[in-house]
Amino acid sequence: MTTIWVSTRKGLLGFDDEGTLKETHFLGDPVVNCLPDPRDGRLYASLNLGHFGPKLRVREAGQAEWKELTTPQFPENEQDKASLVQIWTLVAGHPDRPGHLYAGCIPAGFFESTDGGNTWNLCTSLWEDARRKEWFGGGYDQAGIHSILVHPSNPNHLTIGISCGGVWISQDGGKTFEAAGKGLLATFMPPERQEDPNIQDPHCVSICHDYPEVVWVQHHCGVFRSTDGGRNFKTCAFEPYQFGFAVQAHPKDPNQAWFIPATKDECRVPVNRHLVVLHTGDGGKTYQLTDRGLPNSPSFDLVYRHGLAADSNGKRLVFGSTTGGLWFSSDGGHQWQNFSSHLPPIYAVTFAN
Amino acid sequence: MPSVHFAPIFQRHLPVQSLEPQGRDLSECLYALFQTYPSLKHYLLDDQNRIRQHVAVFINNQALKSRTNWNIPLNDNDQIYIMQALSGG
Numbered sequence: 159m160t161t162i163w164v165s166t167r168k169g170l171l172g173f174d175d176e177g178t179l180k181e182t183h184f185l186g187d188p189v190v191n192c193l194p195d196p197r198d199g200r201l202y203a204s205l206n207l208g209h210f211g212p213k214l215r216v217r218e219a220g221q222a223e224w225k226e227l228t229t230p231q232f233p234e235n236e237q238d239k240a241s242l243v244q245i246w247t248l249v250a251g252h253p254d255r256p257g258h259l260y261a262g263c264i265p266a267g268f269f270e271s272t273d274g275g276n277t278w279n280l281c282t283s284l285w286e287d288a289r290r291k292e293w294f295g296g297g298y299d300q301a302g303i304h305s306i307l308v309h310p311s312n313p314n315h316l317t318i319g320i321s322c323g324g325v326w327i328s329q330d331g332g333k334t335f336e337a338a339g340k341g342l343l344a345t346f347m348p349p350e351r352q353e354d355p356n357i358q359d360p361h362c363v364s365i366c367h368d369y370p371e372v373v374w375v376q377h378h379c380g381v382f383r384s385t386d387g388g389r390n391f392k393t394c395a396f397e398p399y400q401f402g403f404a405v406q407a408h409p410k411d412p413n414q415a416w417f418i419p420a421t422k423d424e425c426r427v428p429v430n431r432h433l434v435v436l437h438t439g440d441g442g443k444t445y446q447l448t449d450r451g452l453p454n455s456p457s458f459d460l461v462y463r464h465g466l467a468a469d470s471n472g473k474r475l476v477f478g479s480t481t482g483g484l485w486f487s488s489d490g491g492h493q494w495q496n497f498s499s500h501l502p503p504i505y506a507v508t509f510a511n
Numbered sequence: 512m513p514s515v516h517f518a519p520i521f522q523r524h525l526p527v528q529s530l531e532p533q534g535r536d537l538s539e540c541l542y543a544l545f546q547t548y549p550s551l552k553h554y555l556l557d558d559q560n561r562i563r564q565h566v567a568v569f570i571n572n573q574a575l576k577s578r579t580n581w582n583i584p585l586n587d588n589d590q591i592y593i594m595q596a597l598s599g600g
Contacts, residue, residue, distance in 0.1 A: 187523075209565040209595035210524065210554040226550060232558045241557035 160469070161510045162476050163201075164484060165189040168502035170203055175474060177486065177497035183224070184215075191464055193248045194510030197256050201510070202227075202275065204245040212242050214275060230261050230269035230278040240265050243298070247464070249306040252313030260332065262303030266293060266320050270332050283334045284326070289356050296321030296359045296378070304463055305363035309370050317373065317388050319363035324355045325375065325388050341391035345379045361403045362463040363388070367470070369412035374442075376405035376417055376463070383415075383442045394442030398429060402436075404466035404477065411472065413441040416491055418461035418477055431456040435477070435491050451494030452485065459483050464506035478504030513540060513585045518594035525550055537570065538581035540591065555593065567596040 161180070164171040170189040172181035183189075184205060190212075193202040199219025206212050214227040232240040243264040251258025261269040261278065268281040284290070293301035305319030316328040318335065325339035342358040344351070351357060359378035365388075366372040373384040375391060380400040382391035401422030408414035417436040421429050428434065434447040453459075459479030466477040475487045482501035485494045512531040521527050527548050534540030545552040557563055561578040568575040569592040570583065585591075 207524070209520070209563070211557065211563055213524075213553075229553065234559055239559045241559050241561070 159511075160474075161194070162486070163192050163194060163508050163510055164478055164501065164504055165191045165203075165464075165506040166478075166482075166502040166504050171501070173484070173497060175486065175488070177495065179498075183217075189505070190244055190246065191248060191506040192508065193250060193259075194508065195250045195259075196511070197250060197253055198274075200274065202248055202259075204248050206244050212244050214245060214248075216275060227275040228277060230263055230267065230280065232265075232267060232280065238265070240267070242267075243300065244302070246302045246304045247306055249308065252308050254313050260306045260308075260316070262306050262318060264298050264302030265300040266290065266303050266323055268303055268306075268318060268332060268335070281332055281335070287335075289337065290323070292356055293320060293323035294357075296361070305360070307363060307365045307370075307373075309365075310367055311370070315387075317363060317365065319360040319375070321361060322357060322359040322378075324358040325360055325363060325373075327388060338387075338389045339375075339391060340389060341384075341393075342375065342377055342382055343379055343393065344377075362405045364405045364407040364415070366407045366412045367409040372407065372412040374405050374407045374415045376402050378423070381405070381417060381442065385412075392442075394438065394445075396436065396438075396442075396445050399434075399436050399445070399447075402461070403463040404461045406466045406468045406475065408472040409468060409470055411439075414439050414472065415442070416466060416468070416475060418466055420460055426460055427458050428460075431458065433457040433459050433479075433483075435494070437491055448491060448494070450492065451487075451496065453483075462505055465504055467507045467509055469509045470511075474509065476507045476509070478507045480504065512587055513589040513591055515540065515544060515591045515593065518592075520595050521554070521593075525554065527551060534585065536581070536585055537568075537575075537583040537591070540585060541581060565596045565598050567594050568592070569594070 160175045162173040169185045170183040190204045201217045203215045215224040247262040249260045257274045259271040269278040307317040309315035314331040326335040327338045328335045337355045339355045360375045362376045364374045371387045373388040375382040381394040384391045399419035402419040406416045433452045434449045438445045468475045478484045480503045484497040516529045517527045532540045532543035
């Protein structure tokens with residue numbers, strides 16, 4: 159049975175793929191994201207309690223109770239006096255590495271756990287890299303890591319996205335990272351710095367599971383695609399639909415990806431207040447817009463970077479908006495079905511089988 | 512010994528109850544609390560051991576002024592209130 163987990167401002171909601179709300183957890187508490195771990199059936203939830211800070215909870219497979227886990231923690235008394243603001247993304251390690259988890263955080267620390275979230279280690283080489291001092295916040299006061307992608311056939315190959323700090327690649331399982339993302343273009347920067355990989359704002363990074371050398375980026379300044387694992391990118395001419403937060407690569411077809419565009423960049427509502435899903439099937443050369451099943455009336459739905467997801471076949475998709483709309487497609491995004499228009503603001507959606 | 516009281520919101524997350532921890536000053540009292548309730552520490556303190564921005568601590572009717580200086584002498588009949596600051600809601 160499939161569960162669609164919806165992380166919201168007021169709790170974690172579990173829908174079936176017919177749109178029935180089956181489970182509600184942490185009612186009233188902000189849930190930033192969740193991770194249904196396909197390796198062991200555990201369900202992790204990252205909360206950000208307004209008063210008491212970020213929290214991490216886990217529910218064992220088949221159990222009803224949640225247990226509190228330790229959150230990643232920044233070193234005491236270091237120069238930055240950093241403190242965890244949010245676990246922005248939580249990702250399962252490679253299937254060959256049970257218990258390995260990765261956390262991308264605000265501020266922009268990359269943490270690894272090898273014991274299912276009981277303990278965490280900060281990647282100090284990235285944290286202490288002098289280039290980090292040039293990163294800045296994108297949507298939050300401090301820079302953060304929102305995308306962590308594990309190469310399907312190489313457990314040591316990780317790709318991360320930082321707003322605003324670019325795309326970085328690790329070849330050693332997250333011990334060290336190198337700056338990548340050549341070709342990304344930050345037009346909000348002074349001309350001399352617009353191509354600097356270290357100051358890019360990739361809102362979301364997504365890789366094609368079956369062709370992991372294909373990497374898509376929904377960037378602050380447009381959509382970009384790489385065919386060499388994120389080292390070099392080329393722009394996709396999607397005007398006037400260049401801005402947005404979410405991107406979902408098709409898991410099997412390297413030429414397909416979905417986006418939920420918005421008006422750039424002070425306005426941040428759907429273009430012409432008309433909510434559409436943008437799909438490309440030719441590697442970003444052209445695009446098609448779909449609004450079948452989406453609102454006919456003016457819409458203010460913005461979809462955050464973790465608010466769009468596909469299942470492992472690329473047939474079923476789901477997205478959720480800041481104004482509490484949740485839509486589902488069972489045909490690759492051609493036709494959409496509204497599951498609800500009355501949910502709390504949605505931060506993230508994901509499929510679990 | 513001083514008494515410590517928690518706002519009801521804590522019960523949503525932790526099984527804390529009012530108690531009278533050993534301590535001659537606020538710092539000793541807080542660390543005695545963390546001995547009794549280990550999970551409480553990260554609800555009250557951030558990674559740098561500062562009282563979280565949206566947590567409020569009162570000693571009797573006076574709000575704690577500093578998030579880091581807890582060397583405040585306590586009397587046996589002092590009442591410590593730990594609550595959520597409305598700014599964080």
